[in-house]
Amino acid sequence: MDRALPPVVTLEDVRDAAARLAGTAHRTPVLRSRTLDALTGASIHLKCENLQRVGAFKFRGAYNTASRLTAEQLARGIAAYSSGNHAQAVALAARELGSTAVIVMPADTPRSKMAAVTGYGAEIVTYDRYTGDRVAIGQALAADRGLALIPPYEHPHVIAGQGTAALELVEQAGDLDAFLVPVGGGGLAAGTATAVKGLRAGVRVVGVEPQAGDDTLRSLAAGHRVSIAVPRTIADGQAAETPGELTFSINQRLLDEVVLVSDDEIRAAMRFAFDRLKIVVEPSGATGLAALLAGRLDPVPARVGVIISGGNVDTRRFTELIGDAGPG
Amino acid sequence: MDRALPPVVTLEDVRDAAARLAGTAHRTPVLRSRTLDALTGASIHLKCENLQRVGAFKFRGAYNTASRLTAEQLARGIAAYSSGNHAQAVALAARELGSTAVIVMPADTPRSKMAAVTGYGAEIVTYDRYTGDRVAIGQALAADRGLALIPPYEHPHVIAGQGTAALELVEQAGDLDAFLVPVGGGGLAAGTATAVKGLRAGVRVVGVEPQAGDDTLRSLAAGHRVSIAVPRTIADGQAAETPGELTFSINQRLLDEVVLVSDDEIRAAMRFAFDRLKIVVEPSGATGLAALLAGRLDPVPARVGVIISGGNVDTRRFTELIGDAGPG
Numbered sequence: 009m010d011r012a013l014p015p016v017v018t019l020e021d022v023r024d025a026a027a028r029l030a031g032t033a034h035r036t037p038v039l040r041s042r043t044l045d046a047l048t049g050a051s052i053h054l055k056c057e058n059l060q061r062v063g064a065f066k067f068r069g070a071y072n073t074a075s076r077l078t079a080e081q082l083a084r085g086i087a088a089y090s091s092g093n094h095a096q097a098v099a100l101a102a103r104e105l106g107s108t109a110v111i112v113m114p115a116d117t118p119r120s121k122m123a124a125v126t127g128y129g130a131e132i133v134t135y136d137r138y139t140g141d142r143v144a145i146g147q148a149l150a151a152d153r154g155l156a157l158i159p160p161y162e163h164p165h166v167i168a169g170q171g172t173a174a175l176e177l178v179e180q181a182g183d184l185d186a187f188l189v190p191v192g193g194g195g196l197a198a199g200t201a202t203a204v205k206g207l208r209a210g211v212r213v214v215g216v217e218p219q220a221g222d223d224t225l226r227s228l229a230a231g232h233r234v235s236i237a238v239p240r241t242i243a244d245g246q247a248a249e250t251p252g253e254l255t256f257s258i259n260q261r262l263l264d265e266v267v268l269v270s271d272d273e274i275r276a277a278m279r280f281a282f283d284r285l286k287i288v289v290e291p292s293g294a295t296g297l298a299a300l301l302a303g304r305l306d307p308v309p310a311r312v313g314v315i316i317s318g319g320n321v322d323t324r325r326f327t328e329l330i331g332d333a334g335p336g
Numbered sequence: 337m338d339r340a341l342p343p344v345v346t347l348e349d350v351r352d353a354a355a356r357l358a359g360t361a362h363r364t365p366v367l368r369s370r371t372l373d374a375l376t377g378a379s380i381h382l383k384c385e386n387l388q389r390v391g392a393f394k395f396r397g398a399y400n401t402a403s404r405l406t407a408e409q410l411a412r413g414i415a416a417y418s419s420g421n422h423a424q425a426v427a428l429a430a431r432e433l434g435s436t437a438v439i440v441m442p443a444d445t446p447r448s449k450m451a452a453v454t455g456y457g458a459e460i461v462t463y464d465r466y467t468g469d470r471v472a473i474g475q476a477l478a479a480d481r482g483l484a485l486i487p488p489y490e491h492p493h494v495i496a497g498q499g500t501a502a503l504e505l506v507e508q509a510g511d512l513d514a515f516l517v518p519v520g521g522g523g524l525a526a527g528t529a530t531a532v533k534g535l536r537a538g539v540r541v542v543g544v545e546p547q548a549g550d551d552t553l554r555s556l557a558a559g560h561r562v563s564i565a566v567p568r569t570i571a572d573g574q575a576a577e578t579p580g581e582l583t584f585s586i587n588q589r590l591l592d593e594v595v596l597v598s599d600d601e602i603r604a605a606m607r608f609a610f611d612r613l614k615i616v617v618e619p620s621g622a623t624g625l626a627a628l629l630a631g632r633l634d635p636v637p638a639r640v641g642v643i644i645s646g647g648n649v650d651t652r653r654f655t656e657l658i659g660d661a662g663p664g
Contacts, residue, residue, distance in 0.1 A: 059613070
């Protein structure tokens with residue numbers, strides 16, 4: 009890294025994103041749990057982005073980016089590729105801004121996820137996930153139709169938008185000593201680290217990956233981006249094979265550490281969230297909490313923020329994941 | 337009703353309870369949902385008492401009452417009878433105040449509920465629900481051991497405590513035109529109506545009962561308390577056979593209306609809460625939302641508050657109730 013280059017995303021960018029999101033994104037609640045505090049011996053602050061619009065933090069980055077398009081660009085429309093929360097986020101952001109969206113999704117995407125996207129008024133273009141390259145298809149579609157493509161994480165405005173969740177958390181909870189943040193493509197982690205280290209340099213930012221999806225951990229160890237086999241994990245939002253170029257450059261500079269959690273630890277965290285916190289958290293959304301419950305933060309500093317990043321898991325999938333082992 | 341008598345519980349009592357609860361009870365978040373607003377054509381404000389300590393509003397009334405006991409009474413201990421959320425609420429209130437609690441519970445209470453009570457350090461005394469009278473057993477136990485008995489709803493301090501949820505909701509959301517509140521024994525409804533009509537006389541307060549547990553609706557129609565057969569409903573927190581004497585006297589004066597919801601409508605509301613709001617709501621806690629979704633408030637005024645009263649449903653029971661009909 010050339011230390012002479014200024015950062016691509018700064019705290020000011022995150023603050024600017026927050027101003028754009030005000031009144032459109034939810035200012036999501038921060039939950040406290042005495043049980044969790046007692047278990048960890050610390051003061052834990054859970055930023056509930058599962059309660060965000062579209063059920064995930066992704067709306068922040070998508071809307072921040074879309075809101076900066078020109079009137080002409082908005083009139084032509086927006087494109088995105090995603091089978092997950094980014095798809096809904098872009099669809100809703102486009103609708104909020106009076107634009108239209110075309111989302112490239114694998115043909116075998118669950119109907120419920122497709123319905124959520126079309127429910128926000130977006131068009132879906134499908135492709136075969138085994139033979140198609142979603143990035144190439146998305147870029148070709150955008151070029152053909154003159155659409156503005158919003159990538160899921162490789163964009164400064166997306167990263168700045170994702171950072172607004174942590175910025176809000178600090179406003180709501182006061183200074184915190186450490187943050188646990190899920191790492192998939194790396195946009196949420198990069199935005200979080202940019203925001204909270206911009207506010208206070210000494211704060212610790214710990215990324216969390218599923219064991220099978222440890223591409224960022226391995227890349228940090230190698231000192232450059234490496235690719236892993238397609239991860240097999242229940243944390244579908246973190247099944248990246250390699251970190252983003254831009255997000256990795258930020259995370260390499262700002263993350264203190266990346267820790268791993270197993271699928272069983274993620275299930276236990278989802279169950280804890282349901283039973284004790286009374287909130288619905290999807291597997292990827294639960295990895296920060298899983299790391300905390302599994303003792304990956306050792307020692308646990310006095311005041312910890314955890315980004316609960318999403319809640320999009322339907323009742324059938326939820327039951328498959330943790331329903332059978334329920335208490336009597 | 338003798339109109340010359342002053343009310344047993346007033347807005348000032350609710351305000352006083354709120355001051356006692358500050359810093360001990362959670363100031364629970366108020367959730368908004370654009371989907372819900374669009375479905376109803378109104379602005380809906382959900383007061384999430386499922387996110388309260390012990391997972392239900394019951395902690396408010398129990399703590400408010402227990403906090404008024406003398407040091408001598410606290411040293412001797414507290415008693416309660418309940419198989420539900422009031423049991424945990426009294427157990428926790430006692431612990432918070434450095435006292436002890438003895439809870440009278442049916443011998444066939446699910447282990448998980450007993451474990452929650454003993455987890456807060458309380459002692460459990462069991463009885464046979466088919467042959468025993470829990471009120472008589474509780475009173476005898478309290479007399480024998482010199483314990484202060486905290487009833488689940490028939491007490492002014494309990495009612496005032498329950499009213500603090502609605503008081504907070506108005507502080508958080510501003511003036512509302514109508515409130516939907518679940519009615520079981522009637523303490524939450526009485527406290528809510530006392531608080532919000534004390535603040536503004538013209539506000540509409542609508543109680544919600546499960547169809548099979550319509551004792552308050554029938555009692556209001558009859559002009560006096562009537563008893564019904566033991567209700568068969570999934571809303572176990574609202575399976576009262578007859579309203580409380582004190583709570584009914586308040587609800588008769590202050591409730592504008594009571595509406596009914598079916599068990600299927602309650603299930604639909606629990607599913608909506610899981611899928612769209614990402615929160616866990618127990619059957620009784622979902623009846624206000626169920627009434628809204630089922631169109632029982634007609635017309636829906638511009639700004640509506642709904643008390644989501646509790647979230648204590650374990651994953652197995654949740655799956656039994658709504659897991660099978662999940663979307664693919």
